Each structure stands twice: as structure tokens, then as C-alpha cells.
Amino acid sequence: MNERRAIGFGLSAVLLWSTVATAFKLTLAEFTPIQMLTIASIVSAIALAIICGVQGKLSSLSSVFTANPWYYLLLGLINPLAYYIILFKAYDLLPASQAQAINYSWAITLTLMAAVFLGQKIRKQDWLACGLSYFGVVVIATKGDLLGLNFESPTGVGLALLSTLLWAGYWILNTKNKADPVVGVLLGFLVAIPFAIGLSIWEGATWQQISVKGWLAVSYVGLFEMGVTFVLWLSALKLTENTARISNLIFASPFISLILLATIIGEEIHPTTLVGLVLIITGLVIQQLKFKSAK
Numbered sequence: 001m002n003e004r005r006a007i008g009f010g011l012s013a014v015l016l017w018s019t020v021a022t023a024f025k026l027t028l029a030e031f032t033p034i035q036m037l038t039i040a041s042i043v044s045a046i047a048l049a050i051i052c053g054v055q056g057k058l059s060s061l062s063s064v065f066t067a068n069p070w071y072y073l074l075l076g077l078i079n080p081l082a083y084y085i086i087l088f089k090a091y092d093l094l095p096a097s098q099a100q101a102i103n104y105s106w107a108i109t110l111t112l113m114a115a116v117f118l119g120q121k122i123r124k125q126d127w128l129a130c131g132l133s134y135f136g137v138v139v140i141a142t143k144g145d146l147l148g149l150n151f152e153s154p155t156g157v158g159l160a161l162l163s164t165l166l167w168a169g170y171w172i173l174n175t176k177n178k179a180d181p182v183v184g185v186l187l188g189f190l191v192a193i194p195f196a197i198g199l200s201i202w203e204g205a206t207w208q209q210i211s212v213k214g215w216l217a218v219s220y221v222g223l224f225e226m227g228v229t230f231v232l233w234l235s236a237l238k239l240t241e242n243t244a245r246i247s248n249l250i251f252a253s254p255f256i257s258l259i260l261l262a263t264i265i266g267e268e269i270h271p272t273t274l275v276g277l278v279l280i281i282t283g284l285v286i287q288q289l290k291f292k293s294a295k
Contacts, residue, residue: 010236018256030214033088043222076191093156110168129287136279
């Protein structure tokens with residue numbers, strides 16, 4: 001029964017994450033990246049606070065934060081503040097299919113950063129995975145013009161790659177976090193929201209022109225990119241007896257996302273985006289393979 005529930009939670013998370021690239025594009029049609037971060041963070045914080053309340057964890061927020069305030073301040077400034085501003089700007093500059101595929105290489109970035117900051121060993125298969133995945137990024141960014149290296153938006157590609165560094169860095173910092181993960185994520189949003197509001201005021205953001213569709217789209221992003229889906233994924237990993245089976249579900253997400261981008265917002269998916277994405281996913285699969293050592 002637990003395994004069936006784990007798969008259900010895992011599939012729900014993957015399906016919801018598959019929709020967010022489309023939601024990003026719909027939201028960015030009306031919001032600036034900073035506006036989008038501000039409202040989505042507030043929605044996500046409310047959702048996570050309700051979840052923590054239901055789980056009886058809300059009372060621990062203040063004690064967890066005051067035990068290590070500078071640590072949670074740093075986490076909140078990285079994610080959601082810096083990470084999502086940069087990611088949303090990348091989506092603003094690039095086709096969503098390209099931005100989400102490049103961002104998907106964050107797991108490879110994590111391997112390299114873990115070797116530098118945590119002293120973890122990089123295996124031969126990790127180097128092969130890195131080579132394949134970053135070659136996939138170049139294929140996507142240049143639309144297959146590998147010799148010309150003609151980037152449609154060098155800034156957009158740079159921001160998408162920078163987002164992978166921030167996301168990987170966030171999870172490396174999280175290895176030292178002993179608090180409940182949902183509480184930790186909620187604290188990150190609570191830290192980031194005042195800074196996001198300050199940035200939106202500094203930007204001179206105007207809100208009057210935003211339609212009902214825009215408000216629904218940004219609320220959807222807050223709920224299902226930043227908030228509820230994270231809890232579904234954690235629940236799946238907690239319930240399962242086969243972590244690899246649940247983790248492998250995530251590989252379906254970018255391909256479902258491409259279908260949704262093409263059908264819902266009519267984005268043209270360049271053939272090289274699919275080729276590059278397959279290279280990135282192949283690299284991630286190779287990275288997860290376990291080889292028996294020769295005796």
C-alpha cells in the first residue's frame with residue numbers, strides 16, 4: 001500500500017513539475033521576473049505554512065530559525081530569491097523549451113560542486129555524464145550550429161547555467177541542515193519575501209494591468225513549482241522502499257513539458273532541443289548507474 005501511495009505521490013509531482021515551464025511563459029507575459037518571484041513566493045509560503053500547520057510543525061519555525069539565523073538567511077537569499085529571479089529571467093530571454101532543458105543539467109553541476117566543496121570523488125562515469133550533458137547544453141543553445149557557436153541569447157543561456165550553479169549550491173548547503181525539510185523551505189521563503197517586495201518597489205513595478213489569467217498563472221507557479229509539489233516529492237521518497245524507482249520518474253518530466261509547451265502555448269520545439277535534452281538525460285542516467293567493481 002505504501003509503495004502504491006509513493007508512486008502516486010511521485011507521479012503527481014512529476015506531472016505538476018511538467019506544467020511549470022508553460023506556466024512560467026504564461027506568467028512572464030504579464031509579470032516581470034521580480035514581480036513573479038514576489039507573488040509566487042507569497043503564495044508558496046502560505047501553502048507551506050498551511051501544510052506545516054496540518055503536520056503540527058508550525059510551532060517549531062521560530063526555534064529552528066533562531067538556532068541558526070545566518071544560515072537560513074543565506075539559504076533564503078540563494079533559494080528562492082537569487083535562483084528564481086535568474087531562472088525567470090532566463091525563461092524571459094529564451095524559448096521555454098531551451099531554458100528548462102539547460103536548467104535540467106543542474107544534477108551534473110551538483111556532482112562537480114560536491115567534488116569541490118564536499119570532497120566527494122568524481123568517478124569515470126561522472127566525467128562521461130558531464131561531457132554528454134554539457135554537450136547537450138551546447139547543442140540546445142546553438143540550435144546545432146556547433147562550429148559557429150552562434151547563441152540566440154548568450155545572456156539567457158548564461159543565466160540558465162547560472163541557475164544550475166545556484167540550485168546545486170543550495171542543495172550542498174542543505175546537506176548541513178538537520179531541520180525538517182518542509183520547515184527549512186518555508187523559512188527560505190519567509191526570509192526572501194521582504195527582499196523580493198523591496199526589489200519590486202525599487203523596480204517600480206506596476207500591478208494594475210495584470211489580468212485574472214496572469215494572477216491565476218503566478219499563483220499556480222507558487223503552488224506547484226515552489227510549494228505543494230516539493231512536499232509530494234518528499235512524501236514519495238519517504239514512503240517508498242525503492243528510491244531509485246521514484247527518482248527515475250523525474251526523467252519523464254522534461255519530455256512531458258515539451259509536449260505541453262507545444263500544445264498549450266504553441267511554442268515551436270526546435271529538433272536540436274530534443275536532441276540536446278536526450279544527451280542531458282543520457283548523462284543523468286549514466287551518472288545514476290552503479291557498476292560492480294572488478295575483483
